[in-house]
Amino acid sequence: xxxxxxxxxxxxxxxxxxxxxxxxxxxxxxxxxxxxxxxxxxxxxxxxxxxxxxxxxxxxxxxxxxxxxxxxxxxxxxxxxxxxxxxxxxxxxxxxxxxxxxxxxxxxxxxxxxxxxxxxxxxxxxxxxxxxxxxxxxxxxxxxxxxxxxxxxxxxxxxxxxxxxxxxxxxxxxxxxxxxxxxxxxxxxxxxxxxxxxxxxxxxxxxxxxxxxxxxxxxxxxxxxxxxxxxxxxxxxxxxxxxxxxxxxxxxxxxxxxxxxxxxxxxxxxxxxxxxxxxxxxxxxxxxxxxxxxxxxx
Amino acid sequence: xxxxxxxxxxxxxxxxxxxxxxxxxxxxxxxxxxxxxxxxxxxxxxxxxxxxxxxxxxxxxxxxxxxxxxxxxxxxxxxxxxxxxxxxxxxxxxxxxxxxxxxxxxxxxxxxxxxxxxxxxxxxxxxxxxxxxxxxxxxxxxxxxxxxxxxxxxxxxxxxxxxxxxxxxxxxxxxxxxxxxxxxxxxxxxxxxxxxxxxxxxxxxxxxxxxxxxxxxxxxxxxxxxxxxxxxxxxxxxxxxxxxxxxxxxxxxxxxxxxxxxxxxxxxxxxxxxxxxxxxxxxxxxxxxxxxxxxxxx
Numbered sequence: 001x002x003x004x005x006x007x008x009x010x011x012x013x014x015x016x017x018x019x020x021x022x023x024x025x026x027x028x029x030x031x032x033x034x035x036x037x038x039x040x041x042x043x044x045x046x047x048x049x050x051x052x053x054x055x056x057x058x059x060x061x062x063x064x065x066x067x068x069x070x071x072x073x074x075x076x077x078x079x080x081x082x083x084x085x086x087x088x089x090x091x092x093x094x095x096x097x098x099x100x101x102x103x104x105x106x107x108x109x110x111x112x113x114x115x116x117x118x119x120x121x122x123x124x125x126x127x128x129x130x131x132x133x134x135x136x137x138x139x140x141x142x143x144x145x146x147x148x149x150x151x152x153x154x155x156x157x158x159x160x161x162x163x164x165x166x167x168x169x170x171x172x173x174x175x176x177x178x179x180x181x182x183x184x185x186x187x188x189x190x191x192x193x194x195x196x197x198x199x200x201x202x203x204x205x206x207x208x209x210x211x212x213x214x215x216x217x218x219x220x221x222x223x224x225x226x227x228x229x230x231x232x233x234x235x236x237x238x239x240x241x242x243x244x245x246x247x248x249x250x251x252x253x254x255x256x257x258x259x260x261x262x263x264x265x266x267x268x269x270x271x272x273x274x275x276x277x278x279x280x281x282x283x284x285x286x287x288x289x290x291x292x293x294x295x296x297x298x
Numbered sequence: 299x300x301x302x303x304x305x306x307x308x309x310x311x312x313x314x315x316x317x318x319x320x321x322x323x324x325x326x327x328x329x330x331x332x333x334x335x336x337x338x339x340x341x342x343x344x345x346x347x348x349x350x351x352x353x354x355x356x357x358x359x360x361x362x363x364x365x366x367x368x369x370x371x372x373x374x375x376x377x378x379x380x381x382x383x384x385x386x387x388x389x390x391x392x393x394x395x396x397x398x399x400x401x402x403x404x405x406x407x408x409x410x411x412x413x414x415x416x417x418x419x420x421x422x423x424x425x426x427x428x429x430x431x432x433x434x435x436x437x438x439x440x441x442x443x444x445x446x447x448x449x450x451x452x453x454x455x456x457x458x459x460x461x462x463x464x465x466x467x468x469x470x471x472x473x474x475x476x477x478x479x480x481x482x483x484x485x486x487x488x489x490x491x492x493x494x495x496x497x498x499x500x501x502x503x504x505x506x507x508x509x510x511x512x513x514x515x516x517x518x519x520x521x522x523x524x525x526x527x528x529x530x531x532x533x534x535x536x537x538x539x540x541x542x543x544x545x546x547x548x549x550x551x552x553x554x555x556x557x558x559x560x561x562x563x564x565x566x567x568x569x570x571x572x573x574x575x576x577x578x579x580x581x582x583x584x585x586x587x588x589x590x591x592x593x594x595x596x
Contacts, residue, residue, distance in 0.1 A: 133520035153517060183517045193518035196510065201522035203566075204502060206581040207558035209588075211551070212494065218588050219451060219481045220491035222431035224499035224529050231522050232585045236578035243566045243574060253509070254563050258556060260505035265552050268501075268541045276541060280534035283504040287530045290507075290516050 002075070002165075004173055005035040010074025012067065012089065014043040014052060017106050017132065018080030019144025022057050024177040027146040040070045048141035068096040076102045076173070083107040083241055090120045090127070099124045102166050106132055108194060109245040110157050110187035117159070126166045129157040131190065132179065133198075137233035150178035155194075157187045195249040200257060202239055203250070205232040299463060300373070302471055303333040308372030310365065310387065312341040312350060315404050315430070316378030317442025320355050322475040325444040338368045346439035366394040374400045374471070381405040381539055388418045388425070397422045400464050404430055406492060407543040408455050408485035415457070424464045427455040429488065430477065431496075435531035448476035453492075455485045493547040498555060500537055501548070503530040 009025050011018045022039050030037045041052050042062035049061035062070040071077060071093055079086050086105045090113075097103060103125055105113070113120070113129055120127060133153040154174045158167060171182055185193075208225075209232040217225065243250055267276040307323050309316045320337050328335045339350050340360035347359035360368040369375060369391055377384050384403045388411075395401060401423055403411070411418070411427055418425060431451040452472045456465060469480055483491075506523075507530040515523065541548055565574040 133518070135520055153519060155518065181517060190518075193512070193515060197515055197518045197523040198520055201506070201526050203559065203562050204506065204526065205522075206578060207555055207562055208499070208502065209581045209585045210558045210561075210577070211554040212584070212588070213554075214491070215584070215587050217491060217495055219479060220431070220453065220488075221451060221495045222433055224503075225495040227528055228499050228502065228526050229585055229588075230525055232581050234578050234582050236575045236582065239578055240571050240574045243562075244569050244571055247566050247569065251563055251567055254559060254566075256509040256511075257505055258559055260508045261501065261552060261556060263508075264501050264505055264541075265549055268545050268552075269549055271542050271545065273538050273542055276538045277534045279508070280504060280532050280537055283507045283530050284532050284534065286510070286513070287507045287527055289513050290510070290527075 002169055004029050004169070004176065005032045005037050007075040008038045008040060008073055010070045010077040011039065011041045011058075011080060012043075012070070012077060013080035013085075014041050014048045014141050015080060016136075016139055016141070016143045016148070017134075018043075018078065019048070019052070019057075019141040020134075020146070020148035021078050021080065021177070022052060023144055023146035024149060026057050028176050028178070029173070038073075040074060042067050042070050043141075051141060067093060071096040071101075072098055074098060074101060076170075077104070079103065079105045082238055083109050083112060083245055087112055087116060087120075091116070094120065094122060097122065097125045102126045102128055102170065104128045104130045104170065106130065108198065108242045110190045112245055114157075114187040121161070126161075126163055127159075128162055128167060128170050129159065129187065130170065130174075131155040131157075131194070132174070137230065139235060147178065149174075151180050152178070153181045153183065154179040155183045155185060155190055157190050158184050191246050192249050195246050196253045199239075199243060199246060199250045200253040202231055202234060203243070203254060204257070205229050206234060208232070300467055302327050302335070302467070302474065303330045304335050305373040306336045306338060306371055308368045308375040309337065309339045309356075309378060310341075310368070310375060311378035311383075312339050312346045312439050313378060314434075314437055314439070314441045314446070315432075316341075316376065317346070317350070317355075317439040318432075318444070318446035319376050319378065319475070320350060321442055321444035322447060324355050326474050326476070327471070336371075338372060340365050340368050341439075349439060365391065369394040369399075370396055372396060372399060374468075375402070377401065377403045380536055381407050381410060381543055385410055385414060385418075389414070392418065392420060395420065395423045400424045400426055400468065402426045402428045402468065404428065406496065406540050408488045410543055412455075412485040419459065424459075424461055425457075426460055426465060426468050427457065427485065428468065428472075429453040429455075429492070430472070435528065437533060445476065447472075449478050450476070451479045451481065452477040453481045453483060453488055455488050456482050489544050490547050493544050494551045497537075497541060497544060497548045498551040500529055500532060501541070501552060502555070503527050504532060506530070 011022050038059040040060050041058040044064050052058035053061050086107050134149050209229050309320050336357040338358050339356040341347055342362050350356040351359050384405050432447050507527050
């Protein structure tokens with residue numbers, strides 16, 4: 001079995017996610033004694049490349065036109081780009097991956113990959129579809145950090161063609177990087193659940209901010225409004241892509257949610273306090289039963 | 299002018315709010331050297347009364363049937379009951395307040411008081427309508443603490459009959475207890491804004507939990523769902539009362555919010571990425587402009 005501390009890691013896209021992968025790998029894997037592993041990074045803009053090299057995070061940096069060189073040397077490639085850019089990348093560089101490499105992504109929608117798998121696959125390269133469930137309103141390499149993934153969830157959409165050895169290696173790797181709860185599912189189930197826990201929540205937070213009539217509203221806040229709208233400080237191009245790529249599932253969740261809103265509205269307008277009390281008690285029970293999602297660093 | 303450290307404070311209702319007022323007054327006001335002030339507490343159930351006395355928070359505790367005795371001795375009375383219970387209390391004990399006393403409430407809806415003012419007022423007692431904007435999913439005296447109010451907002455619905463001296467005294471008092479942003483407004487504006495920042499947020503959080511099909515959803519969480527549903531661990535009887543007491547304003551906010559949800563839904567289904575991107579950019583700008591509500595202890 002491959003030894004994580006001796007592998008060469010290629011990070012494509014050095015934003016908050018790619019940067020955090022590089023930093024966590026450096027700190028948790030390559031700091032082990034006798035490590036022969038390396039971190040190679042590439043990115044469209046070059047400022048973060050020099051930063052990563054100067055900070056001792058990356059061993060070597062590649063400008064976008066030298067991407068193939070990075071790929072030829074990398075045992076495990078993290079493609080940390082937006083969803084459609086990831087898809088294009090996998091198609092365009094299909095023939096440049098090192099034979100035997102593991103390639104993985106971080107995209108928040110998975111259906112687009114499943115549909116294109118025949119075009120993406122190479123028999124000697126293992127594409128392991130993954131989703132590290134960490135994020136926030138911060139962006140860019142400067143906001144990345146080695147502890148970013150601690151106590152977060154990781155989802156793998158394991159495919160029948162994935163080798164068991166590679167899949168287990170990836171599970172070990174992400175565990176070493178701090179992820180604590182690893183879930184294996186299909187692309188379809190992933191998109192359905194993420195459409196609910198992540199995308200629907202972002203639509204709600206955005207609609208709530210949009211419906212505020214008064215920017216001075218925060219003088220009247222006790223914490224609820226801030227809780228519900230932290231995620232409204234949103235990366236517009238990324239979330240536009242995520243919402244539209246998963247539109248059928250997301251809109252079905254929007255519809256269920258709005259139906260529940262209407263039920264509450266009706267009970268309130270009709271002053272049906274018995275019904276409302278039951279609904280709220282049920283809500284509390286249901287939420288408590290769900291338990292904690294993860295420890296989110298704020 | 300009255301000296302805060304020498305006054306007798308009466309706390310009616312010793313839950314998380316009443317308990318936190320008692321503890322913060324003890325720690326921030328009555329610990330000053332030479333203080334002659336006292337804290338008197340009363341509550342329907344008696345377990346918390348002995349706790350407050352044993353902990354040295356209360357000087358004297360009164361069972362519910364001795365409420366009048368507490369009121370006859372108190373210079374400032376905090377009525378920390380549910381909204382309608384507060385209204386009933388003010389009516390029932392109108393003749394028991396000490397002459398010259400300040401009486402204040404903590405209710406999350408204010409319209410119900412404004413309507414009943416003629417029945418509540420006594421020329422020699424000053425009723426100052428207030429709303430400490432602190433809360434959470436915890437309940438009861440055991441969850442109260444002296445730092446509960448630090449960095450929170452306080453809203454006063456100042457009335458023309460309030461004496462300037464008393465009003466200023468209350469502002470000084472709540473500032474000493476840790477509140478940092480004090481807003482003066484009308485009962486009508488209060489109910490409209492709180493209907494948005496607080497009640498609408500609680501309806502949304504509850505509808506979101508209700509629309510979850512799967513209690514195992516938290517394996518797919520990255521923080522958003524947890525952020526949006528923390529407040530769904532709700533005190534059902536209290537919030538039923540708050541929602542229904544403010545139903546016209548709350549439902550108007552629900553309608554505006556639902557309309558915005560529909561706008562997002564339409565843009566997503568029509569794959570109108572230009573529109574969606576603009577909406578999300580506007581959202582981010584608007585949210586950033588609103589700034590921080592307060593520092594919420596979690």
